[in-house]
Amino acid sequence: MHSPKAKNTGRRDGSPVLGGSFEFVSLTKPVNRSSPRHLLQRQGSDPTTARLRASESPLRRRGSGSSTGSASGQGPPEEDGIRLNPSLIGISLSSLLAIDLWLSKRLSVCACEDSSWGSVRPLMKLIEVSGHGLPWLAGAAYSLYKSDTAAGQEVMLNLLVGLLLDLILVGIVKAVVRRRRPAHNQMDMFATFSVDRYSFPSGHATRAAMCGRFLLAHLVLAAPLRVLVLLWVGLVGLSRVLLGRHNVTDVLFGFWMGYCQYNLVEILWFSPQTLQGLLGHLA
Numbered sequence: 001m002h003s004p005k006a007k008n009t010g011r012r013d014g015s016p017v018l019g020g021s022f023e024f025v026s027l028t029k030p031v032n033r034s035s036p037r038h039l040l041q042r043q044g045s046d047p048t049t050a051r052l053r054a055s056e057s058p059l060r061r062r063g064s065g066s067s068t069g070s071a072s073g074q075g076p077p078e079e080d081g082i083r084l085n086p087s088l089i090g091i092s093l094s095s096l097l098a099i100d101l102w103l104s105k106r107l108s109v110c111a112c113e114d115s116s117w118g119s120v121r122p123l124m125k126l127i128e129v130s131g132h133g134l135p136w137l138a139g140a141a142y143s144l145y146k147s148d149t150a151a152g153q154e155v156m157l158n159l160l161v162g163l164l165l166d167l168i169l170v171g172i173v174k175a176v177v178r179r180r181r182p183a184h185n186q187m188d189m190f191a192t193f194s195v196d197r198y199s200f201p202s203g204h205a206t207r208a209a210m211c212g213r214f215l216l217a218h219l220v221l222a223a224p225l226r227v228l229v230l231l232w233v234g235l236v237g238l239s240r241v242l243l244g245r246h247n248v249t250d251v252l253f254g255f256w257m258g259y260c261q262y263n264l265v266e267i268l269w270f271s272p273q274t275l276q277g278l279l280g281h282l283a
């Protein structure tokens with residue numbers, strides 16, 4: 001009788017031949033072997049997923065010098081064994097990541113002057129400046145200084161608070177997640193912080209979403225101007241991907257985060273009384 005563990009008579013590349021005997025691999029227990037076949041399974045049988053894991057995983061990037069066990073012939077460590085169990089969430093996440101990378105690469109048509117839409121790059125960079133933190137901070141501070149009504153000062157002060165909060169929160173998430181910017185990005189942005197070498201989430205997208213909501217809620221704008229604000233928010237997000245600065249998920253998460261940040265600004269809202277109290281404490 002054939003044993004399920006009978007010698008593999010598959011092809012040289014490790015794939016089984018129809019009619020030959022098959023080896024059964026436990027999906028519930030880590031396999032402690034390091035044959036090329038199992039290494040392939042560990043990377044994901046789909047070559048795209050395998051490549052993605054190698055290029056995306058921070059563990060692999062940061063710990064390239066660390067032993068995975070397989071290279072030293074000791075077999076994969078426990079952690080790798082766990083990856084053998086393909087959960088639905090795991091598969092969905094890697095598929096989403098694969099689509100994200102593929103789509104982002106396809107859409108990065110202004111990543112450099114030689115790209116297919118390279119001539120539009122200056123316009124995209126102009127949109128980038130319109131969503132940069134510096135002009136927004138300077139604009140809000142100037143408006144606060146120039147405003148001669150209490151209501152105007154209150155709104156501008158809270159916009160300033162929101163912008164600072166945005167810089168801090170985005171900085172924290174970028175430093176924690178540490179997702180590198182796409183390889184095709186040219187790092188030629190002006191005035192960046194060190195965390196801005198990371199791409200998740202897009203700071204421009206969070207700012208655009210938060211400021212967009214802020215403007216719509218606190219400025220009395222005619223309908224065409226409201227549409228323009230929404231259009232600007234969308235264009236800032238799109239330009240991040242077209243310029244090759246971000247992957248699509250960086251921008252989508254950025255929009256969501258910026259949307260939530262506005263809620264936080266509303267919760268923290270500084271009234272003139274709170275402000276006077278704070279200033280009184282400081283004086």
Ligand SMILES: CC(C)=CCC/C(C)=C/COP(=O)(O)O
Pocket residue numbers: 132133134137189190191192193196198199201202203204205240245
């Ligand atoms: C120097 C100041 C005040 C802000 C930096 C703004 C900036 C360059 C953010 C990076 O945005 P992305 O994450 O969208 O590339």
